[in-house]
Amino acid sequence: MHNFVYNGNPGRVIFGQGTISRLREEAERLGIQRLLVLATPEQADQAAAIAQKLGDRSVGLFSKAKMHTPTEVTAEAMEVVTETRADGLLAIGGGSTIGLGKAIAFRTDLPQIVVPTTYAGSEATPILGETENGRKVTKSAPSILPEVIIYDVDLTMTLPFTMSVTSGMNAIAHAVEALYARETNPVTCLMAEEGTSAIAGGLPVLQQDATSVSARSDVLYGAWLCGVCLGSVGMALHHKLCHTLGGMFDLPHAQLHTAVLPHVVAYNRAATPDAMARVNRALGSTEPARGLYELSSRLGATMALKDLGMREDGIDAALDQALSNPYWNPRPLHRQPLRELLTHAFHGIAPL
Incomplete structure (x- = not known):
């Protein structure tokens, strides 16, 4: 170890x-x-x-x-x-x-x-x-x-399902980035995988029955674990992009995290194989970026930043701000692939 x-x-x-x-x-x-x-x-x-x-x-x-x-x-x-x-x-x-x-x-x-x-x-x-x-x-x-x-x-129990989805996916974003953060450790990884699994398992149940106490309990438990992950280690590219976009364009916080997360995972995938294996186990998927995108889409989340109120001419301005004071990230940050990332997220295109 x-x-x-x-x-x-x-x-x-x-x-x-x-x-x-x-x-x-x-x-x-x-x-x-x-x-x-x-x-x-x-x-x-x-x-x-x-x-x-x-x-x-x-x-x-x-x-x-x-x-x-x-x-x-x-x-x-x-x-x-x-x-x-x-x-x-x-x-x-x-x-x-x-x-x-x-x-x-x-x-x-x-x-x-x-x-x-x-x-x-x-x-x-x-x-x-x-x-x-x-x-x-x-x-x-x-x-x-x-x-x-x-x-x-x-x-x-009365939280609308659409808000439950984006709120839960926002929590998953905390856990996913904790898996490959610079300060990541075995304890945080256990909580991140467990938290992601609890939310990813509970939300589809709520889609069928929003009054399921056991599913609500699972998702709330998972949200706590994911929050602990966020508070225990640093974050990376995903949170930097979302903070930048949210501050610049006043985009809805949870929906923004939901739409951006699959694309950042695709960007970091090759640089973080162990983290991606944990994401796959938690989701029951074979490809983490596509797994996150498809889960959110099946649950009815809005996956295009343009539909959340972002302007396409803001992509370069957002990159300027994000790259001016970047967070640490496992894969080096390069403008052109990051621009492709935001362009895909803007249009809601499934990550490659």
């Missing part, structure tokens, strides 16, 4: 059905007296209902979280933190809300409780991606990592 380093991030995970009932107990355990609840506008009512479980420990609801964590929204939320004298944060929702909580915690070091309602997986990472002036920048720090994650399968 090769030498390796594994860093396990701290954090408490509560997983199951009905676990939201332990919310007040967890706030008490952390010594939080004044929790500010965070949500998107679409989930404001759900967040308000859950906040009632806190009683007088809930001091307000900020429901303006937005995709890609724009800094101007964070600035507005920081004013509410000051006004309410909050000593803790409760993020209820998906990646947008979780990102806002992380952004506030990064600035204040307030403790966070996260209640995911999608399969984003970002709740398990000490990584924050913020957007300012059309550029998305990531940072990592211990204060960004939530102290407690409450996974309640019941809260995912």
Whole structure:
């Protein structure tokens, strides 16, 4: 076995059905007296209902979280933190809300409780991606990592199937890149393969029966494992491209990751044979890039960036930005094959 380093991030995970009932107990355990609840506008009512479980420990609801964590929204939320004298944060929702909580915690070091309602997986990472002036920048720090994650399968039962698909594929992207990251290690690889397998197995079941508790549980479990992978090792080309495209064109986060992932896997395939073998085992496929593309397509995901709102004349501008400060990648980055990658993703063409 090769030498390796594994860093396990701290954090408490509560997983199951009905676990939201332990919310007040967890706030008490952390010594939080004044929790500010965070949500998107679409989930404001759900967040308000859950906040009632806190009683007088809930001091307000900020429901303006937005995709890609724009800094101007964070600035507005920081004013509410000051006004309410909050000593803790409760993020209820998906990646947008979780990102806002992380952004506030990064600035204040307030403790966070996260209640995911999608399969984003970002709740398990000490990584924050913020957007300012059309550029998305990531940072990592211990204060960004939530102290407690409450996974309640019941809260995912009404997640629309289309969102379940792209949210789950977004989580798989974390695991796939963890398999060939520079800091990859045997422990992370085990979680990455298991997480990918759980999601890839659960989503087709949900396509037939969106109310399947066991499938919802499998996908949520897989999302947690994939998030741990993202938080334990660095990422590579896929995440750099998606951060660039998302920040520049305000493309929907999970759908963007779903569409781009098969093409990046095709780009890196020859340079990472061991990782690709794990992806094939997890998917039950014989070719990883095609396996990811066909799985997403069968589940009804949009696979063309043009259908997500990207302009074709933005391909070269995106490459300029991505290559100006690239992430490490197992295969060297060359402009022409990367341009072909983005062109295929733009049109939704199956990877070669």
